[in-house]
Amino acid sequence: ELSSWSFYRAGIAEFIATFLFLYISVLTVMGVVKSPTKCGTVGIQGIAWAFGGMIFALVYCTAGISVSFSANPLCFPFYLFKFAEYVYMVLVKTGGHINPAVTWGLLLARKLSVTRALFYMVMQCLGAICGAGVVKGFMGKNQFNTLGGGANVVAHGYTKGDGLGAEIIGTFVLVYTVFSATDAKRSARDSHVPILAPLPIGFAVFLVHLATIPITGTGINPARSLGAAIIYNKKHAWDDHWVFWVGPFIGATLAALYHVIVIRAIPFKSRS
Amino acid sequence: ELSSWSFYRAGIAEFIATFLFLYISVLTVMGVVKSPTKCGTVGIQGIAWAFGGMIFALVYCTAGISVSFSANPLCFPFYLFKFAEYVYMVLVKTGGHINPAVTWGLLLARKLSVTRALFYMVMQCLGAICGAGVVKGFMGKNQFNTLGGGANVVAHGYTKGDGLGAEIIGTFVLVYTVFSATDAKRSARDSHVPILAPLPIGFAVFLVHLATIPITGTGINPARSLGAAIIYNKKHAWDDHWVFWVGPFIGATLAALYHVIVIRAIPFKSRS
C-alpha cells in the first residue's frame, strides 16, 4: 500500500480538501464576527451553510480519488452490476473523509487499514492548519485573534459536559449518515443512495451546525478544531480542546456500533 | 412479523431517527429564542431548515432499514426491473416515517399492517421524548421552560380553528409529497421520482415551517409535538395539544383519500 501512487494521491487530496474546507469556512466565520451588525453579513446561518456546503462539494469532488480499474468497454454490464460495490469503494476506501472522526468510524468498521487511516488523519490535520493559516494571513494577526479565529470553545453558560455531549451526538449524526450513504455494497436495494450520497452528508454537517453553534461553535471534526486552535493558539481554546477530540471519537464509535450491531446485525435475509 | 428481527430493527431505527430529529430541531429552536436579537442566530428560517433538513437526511438514512432480499448477482437484471417496486417497499413498508401522521396515512392506504403501524408510532413518540429531554438537560430546566421548550401552541391572535386548519393543510402537503414519492410501484414512468425522493419530502417539511411557524410553531408531526409537550409540561401547551394530533391525522387522511380516490382512481390505462 505504501508503494502505491494512489495511496499518496488520496493523501494529497485529503490535504487539499481539508485546506479548502478550513479556508472557506473560517473565512466565512471571520466575515460574520467582524461585522458589528450580523444583518450586514451572511449570518450564523451562512456559517452553517459554509461548513455543510463545503463538505457536500468536497465529498463530491474527492471521493474516489484512489479507486482504480480499467474501463474496458466489454465489461460494461459487469460495471453496472458492480455499481453499488464501486460506490462503496469510492466513498469508503478512497478518501473524501476530510475528517479524522469519519476516518476513525470507517476504521472501526474495518473499511480501511490502520496505516491508511493514520496517513489520512495526519494529512487532514496538516491541511486544516494551512487553511486556517491563510485566513490569518488575510485578516492580519491582531484582527484574527480578536475575532476568535474560528476556534472551537465551549460557550459561556454551558458546562464542558454539555459541550462533550453536543459533540458526541453531533458526530453521531454525521457518521451515521456516512455509514447509511456507504452501505450500498450489501444489496442493490437503495439505488438512490449512492447518487445523492454527498448531499445528505453535507446536510448532516449543516444541520449539526444550526443546532450546536451556540454551544461549542460545532467541531464534530478534530482536524478542523486542531487547525483553528493551532493558528489561534490562545489558552482558553486549548483548555477545551480535548472536548473536540474525545467527543467526535466517541460519537463516531457509537455510530459505527449502531450501524454494525443494530442495523446490519442480521443479514438481510428474511423478507419483511 | 413479531418474530422478525427486521421488524424490531425498523422500530429501533424509528426511535433513533425521531430522537435525532427532536434533538437537532429543538436545540436549534432554543438557540434562536435564547438570543435577544434574532440576527445573531440562524433565525426563524434556520429553524425551518433544521426541521426540513433533518427529515431529508433521516428519510435518506432510515428508509429501507427493514427491506431484505438476498443480493444474488445472477438476479441483477431482475433487480433493475424491480427497482421501482423495491424503492416503493423501501419507503412505504420499512420505516423512515419519523412521524405518526405519515405512518397513519400509509396505514390508510394499506401499505403496512396495524401492528407495525402501532409499533412505529410508539417508538416515534419515545424517541421524540428522549430527544427533547436531552436538549432540556443541556439547557437547564429553568432556561428551557422560560424559552418555551420548542412546544407547539396556537399563537396569540389566531383561533384554535386557524391552528387546526394550518395543521391539516400542512400535513396534507407533507403526506401528499410522501405518497407522490412512493407511488413508483405502479409504473416505471417517473424514474426520477425514487432517486430524488428524500429531497422533496424534506422540502415539504421546510416549506410548511416557513409558512406556519407564526401560527402554531408548526407541528404536522404528533410525535414531535408530544415529545416537546411532555418535556416542557406546562398547562398552556397541553391545552392546545389536541390540535397537533387531530390536525395531522385529518390532513394525512385527506392526502390518502386524494391520492387513492383522485390520482389513482382509474388505472393508468388510457393514453393521454
Place this chain on the structure above:
Amino acid sequence: ELSSWSFYRAGIAEFIATFLFLYISVLTVMGVVKSPTKCGTVGIQGIAWAFGGMIFALVYCTAGISVSFSANPLCFPFYLFKFAEYVYMVLVKTGGHINPAVTWGLLLARKLSVTRALFYMVMQCLGAICGAGVVKGFMGKNQFNTLGGGANVVAHGYTKGDGLGAEIIGTFVLVYTVFSATDAKRSARDSHVPILAPLPIGFAVFLVHLATIPITGTGINPARSLGAAIIYNKKHAWDDHWVFWVGPFIGATLAALYHVIVIRAIPFKSRS
C-alpha cells in the same frame, strides 16, 4: 380528450397544486410583513424559498399525473430506452405546470392542445384564488388587507416599464429552464437532465424572487397574481395587474422562440 379521466385528473391536480402553492407562499409573505422587525421572521429570503421550494416540490409531485402506459414487465428494456421520451411526456404533456405562463410557452411549442391549455389555466386560476382565500380566512380580513395580501404591484420608485421588463426577463428565466429540462426527448445526451429536472425549475423561481421582489414582488405566474389580486381586491393592485399577465406571456413567448429557433433550429446532426 374531453372524455378521458386522465384529462380531468390532471386538471384537478393543477387545481390542488396551485391551491397549495398560493396557500404556503402567501402565508409565508403574511408572516414576514406582519412582524415589525424582519429579523424575527424567515425574512425576504424565506419568502423566495417558499415560492421556489413549493414549485420544486409540486413539480416533483404533480408531473406525470396524466401519463399512462401499462407496466408490462416484458417491456422493461423498451422502457429504459423510452425513458427520456416518457420524462418528456411527463413534464410537458401532463401537468405540473402550476403556472399559465408555463402552459402558454408549452402551447406555443405545440406540446399540448389548446383545449388542455385553457382547461389547465382555468384550474390554475381557481386554485390560486382558493389558496389566497384560505390565508385571508386565517389572518382575518382587516389584517390581510392592511398587510397587502401578497398581491403583486410595481413598487414605488420603479416605472411600470421597469416592472414589465422585470416580469418578462423573470418569466424568460423560468420558461427557459422548463424547456431545457423537458428537451430530453430529442436525444439521450443529457441523461442527468430528467433526474434533477424539478430542482432547477424550483431554483429558477427562487432566483427570480431574490432579484425582483423589491421591484414587483415577483409575479412570473399570472395565476398567482390573479389569485392574490382577487382576494385582496384593492384598486392599486388592479391598476398594475395587466403587467403580471402581459409580462409573463411575453417572457414565455420569447423563451419558446429562443428554444425553438436558436437552440433546436438545426437538428443535432453535425458533431461539434
Place this chain on the structure above:
Amino acid sequence: ELSSWSFYRAGIAEFIATFLFLYISVLTVMGVVKSPTKCGTVGIQGIAWAFGGMIFALVYCTAGISVSFSANPLCFPFYLFKFAEYVYMVLVKTGGHINPAVTWGLLLARKLSVTRALFYMVMQCLGAICGAGVVKGFMGKNQFNTLGGGANVVAHGYTKGDGLGAEIIGTFVLVYTVFSATDAKRSARDSHVPILAPLPIGFAVFLVHLATIPITGTGINPARSLGAAIIYNKKHAWDDHWVFWVGPFIGATLAALYHVIVIRAIPFKSRS
C-alpha cells in the same frame, strides 16, 4: 468548426446565460445594498444564493447545447455504455461555462480549441455587459452608481495581495469542482458524478461568495467583473480590475495543474 452551426449556437447560449447571470445577480445585489436595513432584504446570504443558484440553473440548462449525435434507437446499449463519455463532452466541449476562467482552465487541459475558447470568452463578456446594463436601466443611472453597481473592488482594510489571494483560491475551488465533475470520461467509477454535476458547481460558487464577499465582493469570473465594471465605469473599480482577471486565471491554472499532474498523473491502473 467556424462553419458549424453548433459552434455559433453554443456561443449564443453562452451570451444568453451570462446575460441572465449578471441580470439576476446584480439586481439582487442592488436590492440588498439599496435598503437602509439589511434585514428587510434577502441579505448578503441571498446574494450568495443568487450567484451560486444561477450558476447551478444555467449549467444545467446550457451544458450540452452543441453536443450532437443521432438518437438511433438501435444504438441504445451503446449510449448507455457511452454515457460517461457523453456527459464529459456535454460539460467540457460544449459550453455552459458562463465564465472565462472556467473556459481557460478547460483550454489548458486541452478540452476545447483556442478558437472556441476565445469565442466563448468574448460572448461571455458581451452577455455580462448587457446583463449589468439592463439592471442599470431599471435602477436609473444615479441610483445605480451610488450603490456601487455590483462592481468588484478590494474592500477597505484588505491589501490588493489579499484580494488577489482570495480570487486565486476562490477560482481554484470552482475550477477544481468543474474538473472533478467532468472527469467522468476516464472510467465509469463515479456514476453519481454526472447526475449531480451542476449542483456542486453551483454550490462552489455559492460557498466562495459566502467567504469572500467581505474581501472583494467575489469575482472568480472575469466576465462578471468586466461587465459590472464597464457599466459602473468609475475609477476605483478600474484601479482594482486587474485583480479580477489575474486572480481567476492563476486559480484556474493551478486547478488544471492539480487535476492533470496530481489527480490524473498515473492512470487508474493499480487497485488500491
